[in-house]
Amino acid sequence: xxxxxxxxxxxxxxxxxxxxxxxxxxxxxxxxxxxxxxxxxxxxxxxxxxxxxxxxxxxxxxxxxxxxxxxxxxxxxxxxxxxxxxxxxxxxxxxxxxxxxxxxxxxxxxxxxxxxxxxxxxxxxxxxxxxxxxxxxxxxxxxxxxxxxxxxxxxxxxxxxxxxxxxxxxxxxxxxxxxxxxxxxxxxxxxxxxxxxxxxxxxxxxxxxxxxxxxxxxxxxxxxxxxxxxxxxxxxxxxxxxxxxxxxxxxxxxxxxxxxxxxxxxxxxxxxxxxxxxxxxxxxxxxxxxxxxxxxxxxxxxxxxxxxxxxxxxxxxxxxxxxxxxxxxxxxxxxxxxxxxxxxxxxxxxxxxxxxxxxxxxxxxxxxxxxxxxxxxxxxxxxxxxxxxxxxxxxxxxxxxxxxxxxxxxxxxxxxxxxxxxxxxxxxxxxxxxxxxxxxxxxxxxxxxxxxxxxxxxxxxxxxxxxxxx
Amino acid sequence: xxxxxxxxxxxxxxxxxxxxxxxxxxxxxxxxxxxxxxxxxxxxxxxxxxxxxxxxxxxxxxxxxxxxxxxxxxxxxxxxxxxxxxxxxxxxxxxxxxxxxxxxxxxxxxxxxxxxxxxxxxxxxxxxxxxxxxxxxxxxxxxxxxxxxxxxxxxxxxxxxxxxxxxxxxxxxxxxxxxxxxxxxxxxxxxxxxxxxxxxxxxxxxxxxxxxxx
Numbered sequence: 116x117x118x119x120x121x122x123x124x125x126x127x128x129x130x131x132x133x134x135x136x137x138x139x140x141x142x143x144x145x146x147x148x149x150x151x152x153x154x155x156x157x158x159x160x161x162x163x164x165x166x167x168x169x170x171x172x173x174x175x176x177x178x179x180x181x182x183x184x185x186x187x188x189x190x191x192x193x194x195x196x197x198x199x200x201x202x203x204x205x206x207x208x209x210x211x212x213x214x215x216x217x218x219x220x221x222x223x224x225x226x227x228x229x230x231x232x233x234x235x236x237x238x239x240x241x242x243x244x245x246x247x248x249x250x251x252x253x254x255x256x257x258x259x260x261x262x263x264x265x266x267x268x269x270x271x272x273x274x275x276x277x278x279x280x281x282x283x284x285x286x287x288x289x290x291x292x293x294x295x296x297x298x299x300x301x302x303x304x305x306x307x308x309x310x311x312x313x314x315x316x317x318x319x320x321x322x323x324x325x326x327x328x329x330x331x332x333x334x335x336x337x338x339x340x341x342x343x344x345x346x347x348x349x350x351x352x353x354x355x356x357x358x359x360x361x362x363x364x365x366x367x368x369x370x371x372x373x374x375x376x377x378x379x380x381x382x383x384x385x386x387x388x389x390x391x392x393x394x395x396x397x398x399x400x401x402x403x404x405x406x407x408x409x410x411x412x413x414x415x416x417x418x419x420x421x422x423x424x425x426x427x428x429x430x431x432x433x434x435x436x437x438x439x440x441x442x443x444x445x446x447x448x449x450x451x452x453x454x455x456x457x458x459x460x461x462x463x464x465x466x467x468x469x470x471x472x473x474x475x476x477x478x479x480x481x482x483x484x485x486x487x488x489x490x491x492x493x494x495x496x497x498x499x500x501x502x503x504x505x506x507x508x509x510x511x512x513x514x515x516x517x518x519x520x521x522x523x524x525x526x527x528x529x530x531x532x533x534x535x536x537x538x539x540x541x542x543x544x545x546x547x548x549x550x551x552x553x554x555x556x557x558x559x560x561x562x563x564x565x566x567x568x569x570x571x572x573x574x575x576x577x578x579x580x581x582x583x584x585x
Numbered sequence: 586x587x588x589x590x591x592x593x594x595x596x597x598x599x600x601x602x603x604x605x606x607x608x609x610x611x612x613x614x615x616x617x618x619x620x621x622x623x624x625x626x627x628x629x630x631x632x633x634x635x636x637x638x639x640x641x642x643x644x645x646x647x648x649x650x651x652x653x654x655x656x657x658x659x660x661x662x663x664x665x666x667x668x669x670x671x672x673x674x675x676x677x678x679x680x681x682x683x684x685x686x687x688x689x690x691x692x693x694x695x696x697x698x699x700x701x702x703x704x705x706x707x708x709x710x711x712x713x714x715x716x717x718x719x720x721x722x723x724x725x726x727x728x729x730x731x732x733x734x735x736x737x738x739x740x741x742x743x744x745x746x747x748x749x750x751x752x753x754x755x756x757x758x759x760x761x762x763x764x765x766x767x768x769x770x771x772x773x774x775x776x777x778x779x780x781x782x783x784x785x786x787x788x789x790x791x792x793x794x795x796x797x798x799x
Contacts, residue, residue, distance in 0.1 A: 172612075178611065181611055181645075181674065529743060
């Protein structure tokens, strides 16, 4: 690969992980940041490694003109969008590809993002292929009356099926990452919640379209990690379980693989369900000629039925737990899915096949967040004064929070502080190590009124008992 | 309301200026259109539809953006060394030293007279749809607010929180933000006048109108 320059159009820990992948591939990079992020480690690291000319202050991570203008000024060949922001914006990817000075968008080609970026369209394609999806609307709803008719139908269907406490979910159609979703337990409260989500969607995404679907109560949230190339190669890196989430459906603990039938009893054939999900995911990837990393999100109900939720056409926060349990027999270096993603975007062949990938152990990701879990996971704002973690060979930590100076959490973004990726030879060992990691982690700080920092560390510790169990 | 109006007016009369720092709103190549010490004008016309003096052009992605002055005043601290260069967002480019007019003096003094409801966090703020529909109506009544009323939505870290009003009951007299603005912590959101104090506020305004000469 030629020495190419990548513009990293993201912030925080993902920017740092992309820098690491660039280093592994001997690629040059530049980073962007906003005034609020000037103390972030991603900025500090870029200055230390590449010099002050490798960092650009922009007005907003979500302004495409800022990104393209910096890309041209620094002579970038490609843009890595990370996750969030532009990562699933097909218009941005299309603009990168079709502008006078084309740039490689590190992700799938824009047509794929367009087709799978919409949950509704994904549902439609999946249905055509006979892949199971959750009952509900297959287009955004703008009419309250239409929405209420569908809601009534979904409640009726659940009663017919003998569902104990029927409910539906109202989602912002343009939303993602668990934001803009509320549950309706009774038809009487539907209109109120529908209007709230509609207003939220309009404010946050500029599109008041709303989706409605049956709420599956007793289920696990699973993912299939795929890596595809522009040469129609498809491999999977097993599955993940992301069931432990905040009340706002934000993931907090993720585990790979998605189930552990060797040590945990399931009310269904878990190994068979995992295989089925992988097969369905590959079937859909082939159909749309998927050509980069992607995550197929599923829910699995207690009766062992998988339903496809959506496809995330980007690298996921939790990608590394899949990498940690994987080995590629032809490679010496540990698996790095961001590295593979970049290679794939530049048109390289994978250089390995499914038979070369093996899996070992269990990996757990802990998302350490400044939030008050007792108050509905309310975000905490303030200054961090102490931030230290144990160094162990079985843990990798990614954070944009400096450990050598106080750090004010920016209020513009989620108060995510760090990701800890822990590996164990089996699930029990991984859980034990995660507990040890949490107990030796020290985070101190205070808010503007002098009250001490609140984090989710205790919550994470408590929830470790539940991982992978139905 | 314990304020010394004479002292305040004296302070403003001795230094009736405010510095408005002009920073690049985004990245781009800057081309200045004013000189150090030049007098510039703010927007004018019945609806402020005529833009102020052109300060500089910022070109990004082949789109030139004309940045005009939002205030009348004198250009100072012009960073001519940046002419023709690519600047980062937030780069300080110049300062406009603005002389406050009578209405602005009234506004500054009212901030000391009214009960100011401030932003508890640096966040984006919105009035609730019910409040905004009331405020948009052309009515003399004004929006009455009582403690505990949820008329403001704080959008922080991508989460919307209804903010209960804390303070004396009264009528919203002045709003200091636009829907969806990013407001700094402790910056004013709105000024509220308790009903019994309305005559005092009107007296303050009347006095400034009489005594302040633009």
